[in-house]
Amino acid sequence: MGGCLAIPASPLELLCELERGPRGVLYRARDGRFGRQVSLRVSPPSWPQPATLLAATRASVLDHPHIAPMLEAGWHDDAAYVIFGEDLGARVNPVALSPREAVGIARDVATAVAYAAARGLDHPGLVPDLLRFTPTGRVVVTGYEMPFAPDGPELYRAPEVRNGAAVDAAANVYSLGAILYVLAQGCRLDARVPEALETLIREAMDVDPRRRPTAAELAEKLARRLEPQATPKPVRRAWKDALVATGLLALLSLGLARPMEEKPPPQPEASATACVEPEPEVEASEPEAVEAPPAPARVGTVKHVHPEYGVFVELEADTAVDVGDTLEAVRDGEVVNVLTVRQLSRPEKLYPHGAAVCDVADVEAGQVVRRRALDR
DSSP states (O other): OOOOOEEEEEEEEEEEEEEETTEEEEEEEEEEEEEEEEEEEOOOOSOOHHHHHHHHHHHTTTOHHHHOOOEEEEEEETTTEEEEEOOOEEEOOOOOOHHHHHHHHHHHHHHHHHHHTTTTTTOOOGGGGGGOTTTSEEEOOOOOSSSSOOOGGGGGGGGGHHHHOOOOHHHHHHHHHHHHHHHHHOOTOOOOOOOHHHHHHHHOOOSSSSSSOHHHHHHHHHHHTTTOOOOOOOOOOHHHHHHHHHHHHHHHTTTTTGGGGGOOOOOOOOOSSOOOOOOOOOOOOOOOOOOOOOOOOEEEEEEETTTTEEEEEEOOTTTOOOOTTTEEEEEEEEEEEEEEEEEOOOOOOSSOOOOOOOOOOOOTTOEEEOOOOOOO
């Protein structure tokens, strides 16, 4: 494309057109101020200026790893524009997703929707086309900057919205359920959605908005779906134990186990007249039990992992964690990585007891986090 858009104070070189539709045009561009690739959305000229700028201004305060970050918004040549701080060129393609990837994306989107809802912002119309991948593979939600949702597939619109009600948090959850269904099915009509996942979809898409879970509750349920399942340890059958015990008793009765017994040392022969008094019996004392060291205390669970911002650990109630503390991420009882607390977040709707933001580490959402064994 190679053209330039003369936006005041924002010299942008347009690199290519990514998308054109009822939501306007999405471009990949290069920001001359920072020398990096960004994304630019230009709204349709028919959108009203005051409502469009107000929606963009309200959305600019959102700061979440799974919401597209806004650098600038304004009005130019009879159209609103929004500059996103990342290249949003890759659209989420349900066909290319594995079931686990689909659940992970739905969980990340649900955490973003819960974060925005806690700040009084509801998405005007969630659809899969508004989910984009950053160059690092992180999914982000776009569209919070839109004043309303253009007409889209009825599948993603809650029944009450189709009947004229305004979009609210419950309507967003309905849209999340529809998106989860499409991601899990992968656009394959013959695909079978797992029963546990189908239950979550039915709950989110309940006709009665009062019976739907919140976005935070849906995110938590999806995160549990991603937790690794513990491998059951082999259980020794009782009949095998009985055979072993019976076999040993049989060996002892036949005298086959006697070579393993220690022979007593030879005793000197006593004279016929000697009177040997029996030695007093001494009761054998039981060995003292050695107490095992206490297990490190659990402090929370990995909520989500961001490749740039770090690891977000949801803290449990009455947990005291300070900046600089060292924690352990555990899977099936084994330590998989060590985390260092960099920042603490106060309690909110997404994190009822607060959160600890740790340095970037190779961990997965759902893993248990405890104090380091050496620090207890």
